[in-house]
Amino acid sequence: MLKETTPAEAKDRYLREKRTHVSQKTLHNYTAALNAFADWLVNNGYLDMRDVDSNVIEQYKDYRLQKVKPITARNDLWTIKGFIQACERYQAVSLGTYDLVQPPQVRPEDEICDDVLTREEAQAILEHLEKFEYASLRHVIVLILWKTGMRIGGLRALDVGDFDGDRPALEVRHRPEQGTPLKRRLNSERDVLLTDSASDVILDYLDTSRPSVTDDYGRKPLIATDHGRAARTTITRHVYGSTRPCFYSNSCPFDDKPDPENCEATSWNMASKCPGSVSPHALRRGYVTAARNAGQPKEITSERVNMSGKILEKHYDKGTHDEKAERRKEFLKDI
Numbered sequence: 001m002l003k004e005t006t007p008a009e010a011k012d013r014y015l016r017e018k019r020t021h022v023s024q025k026t027l028h029n030y031t032a033a034l035n036a037f038a039d040w041l042v043n044n045g046y047l048d049m050r051d052v053d054s055n056v057i058e059q060y061k062d063y064r065l066q067k068v069k070p071i072t073a074r075n076d077l078w079t080i081k082g083f084i085q086a087c088e089r090y091q092a093v094s095l096g097t098y099d100l101v102q103p104p105q106v107r108p109e110d111e112i113c114d115d116v117l118t119r120e121e122a123q124a125i126l127e128h129l130e131k132f133e134y135a136s137l138r139h140v141i142v143l144i145l146w147k148t149g150m151r152i153g154g155l156r157a158l159d160v161g162d163f164d165g166d167r168p169a170l171e172v173r174h175r176p177e178q179g180t181p182l183k184r185r186l187n188s189e190r191d192v193l194l195t196d197s198a199s200d201v202i203l204d205y206l207d208t209s210r211p212s213v214t215d216d217y218g219r220k221p222l223i224a225t226d227h228g229r230a231a232r233t234t235i236t237r238h239v240y241g242s243t244r245p246c247f248y249s250n251s252c253p254f255d256d257k258p259d260p261e262n263c264e265a266t267s268w269n270m271a272s273k274c275p276g277s278v279s280p281h282a283l284r285r286g287y288v289t290a291a292r293n294a295g296q297p298k299e300i301t302s303e304r305v306n307m308s309g310k311i312l313e314k315h316y317d318k319g320t321h322d323e324k325a326e327r328r329k330e331f332l333k334d335i
Contacts, residue, residue: 005049005092007038014086023153023181033079036064049092054100057084061104070106077103117243117278117286119293122146128248135204137230138238141223143201144170145239145280148192149287149305152235152280153183158222160206167191168199172306178217180229188306239280240271288312293323 011034018030040060046052057080064073085098117125126146129139144155154172157180162171170192174182182188194202202222211226221229244265246252252263254275265274272279284305291301302309317324 002050003091007041010049010087010092011038014083023183030079033076037080052093057101074103074106115278115282117282119290125242125248135201135209140205141235141238142242145283147198149284160220160222165199165203168194240277243277244274245276288317289319292317293319
């Protein structure tokens with residue numbers, strides 16, 4: 001017999017269960033998707049999960065497809081499908097509802113994001129930072145993300161003690177009980193070697209710029225602000241700000257150039273509004289592409305950035321057809 005359960009009650013129970021074994025980023029994504037679904041249910045008069053059937057979910061799917069990109073709608077519906085499966089276990093919806101949830105199909109090209117920072121852009125940004133903001137927090141953030149292809153969660157998880165200046169290397173470790181889980185948990189743990197020049201910047205940052213702070217667990221975060229371990233939003237804003245063309249080239253390449261005095265994208269909170277700025281993930285894609293173009297084997301690149309070769313090829317390697325042909329050139333034999 002089904003039990004009376006509000007969308008909010010079912011959602012909260014499901015998220016409590018997920019909180020024990022998924023990363024913070026995954027939990028955030030689940031929360032956003034289910035908040036939107038629960039709000040839509042209530043706003044459309046579905047106040048009890050017993051009223052939710054496949055027809056209701058199809059209505060929501062149509063609604064969502066009108067509001068977001070197909071890939072986002074698909075990801076949301078996969079989250080909802082898992083949620084509905086749990087609701088069957090809670091006796092909140094009828095058995096079999098899960099099997100009737102059909103996330104939308106998307107074209108292969110819709111699955112791929114082309115947002116990428118090029119090697120030339122990264123070099124220009126790092127040259128600007130080395131000249132004007134040497135060994136600053138922003139400099140270290142961009143430097144590590146570009147030189148290692150690291151995820152933002154991995155960067156944020158680093159402690160001062162995880163930097164080995166002798167090798168030199170960064171030791172990425174999974175510490176979920178202390179607020180810094182890694183995306184693939186223990187499978188994400190690895191040591192990432194650095195060049196001597198990158199190591200020198202980090203050493204100077206530790207000597208001159210890093211505030212003497214600890215986090216809530218008494219650890220010394222490498223990427224730190226006056227308030228402790230830098231938040232994901234802080235890291236993201238530094239990347240958006242530093243990848244604006246006007247920041248590192250002192251010019252705006254866009255046809256509809258705004259008045260610099262009135263351009264909203266020049267502010268700390270609005271840098272993402274610049275059409276030329278990119279997110280931290282674009283540096284990860286850029287690193288993968290640049291490394292492969294430089295001849296670094298796929299297997300080495302995959303291990304360094306902690307992703308499968310299949311994912312690397314499909315979503316991260318943004319080399320052109322010409323660049324990929326050149327990579328194969330030295331291996332070709334005349335037969």
